[in-house]
Amino acid sequence: MANKGPAYGMSRDVQSKIEKKYDDELEDRLVEWIVAQCGAAVGRPERGRLGFQVWLKNGIVLSRLVNSLYPDGSKPVKIPDVPPTMVFKQMEQIAQFLKAAEDYGVVKTDIFQTVDLFEGVGAGQSGLGRRCQCLSLTPLSPPAAKDMAAVQRTLMALGSLA
Numbered sequence: 001m002a003n004k005g006p007a008y009g010m011s012r013d014v015q016s017k018i019e020k021k022y023d024d025e026l027e028d029r030l031v032e033w034i035v036a037q038c039g040a041a042v043g044r045p046e047r048g049r050l051g052f053q054v055w056l057k058n059g060i061v062l063s064r065l066v067n068s069l070y071p072d073g074s075k076p077v078k079i080p081d082v083p084p085t086m087v088f089k090q091m092e093q094i095a096q097f098l099k100a101a102e103d104y105g106v107v108k109t110d111i112f113q114t115v116d117l118f119e120g121v122g123a124g125q126s127g128l129g130r131r132c133q134c135l136s137l138t139p140l141s142p143p144a145a146k147d148m149a150a151v152q153r154t155l156m157a158l159g160s161l162a
Contacts (some may be wrong), residue, residue: 019049021149028051030155037162038064049148056117056151058083059093065155066100069162076100091118101158110157112150 024047029046031052042064045055056062063077070076077096084090094114102111 007058018147018149021147022049023152024048025147026070026156027150030152030159031157034061034065037068043097053117053148053151058085058090062097063093063100066097066104066158069104069158076103087118094118098154101154102141105159105161106157110153112147112154114148116150 027049030116035042035044038061042061043055045051047066060083063079067077067079068077077093077100080093084093094117096110098111098114102108
């Protein structure tokens with residue numbers, strides 16, 4: 001993760017389009033669903049793209065979410081006692097969530113890339129929630145690299161399977 005200056009020209013246009021895909025209302029619904037599914041112990045993020053990214057970034061909330069969809073005794077993701085602080089451990093936790101979400105039935109094209117959440121250049125909507133019929137959400141466009149909207153799409157897809 002290198003420090004980057006402001007984007008110009010085509011780079012700025014592309015980043016602007018990615019950022020427009022992020023849905024604040026969907027974020028609120030996803031947070032409500034995650035808290036209802038996992039319990040109040042997961043807390044709540046600060047409102048907005050950055051707060052949502054920080055809340056999910058270490059992978060613990062995501063791991064608790066996917067584990068809550070499985071019956072007791074068959075939890076697919078091991079959750080460490082102490083949340084990971086090292087970058088590679090956080091990314092590893094996110095990768096375990098993504099594998100468990102795919103095993104649960106989220107279509108591979110609905111799954112975000114670890115870098116989408118970790119760098120969070122455009123925080124977003126995921127496939128987990130798309131699967132959640134209780135949310136009654138409409139399908140979204142495919143994920144883009146470094147796109148938080150892709151995170152929202154994965155969560156929507158997982159939720160629609162729940």
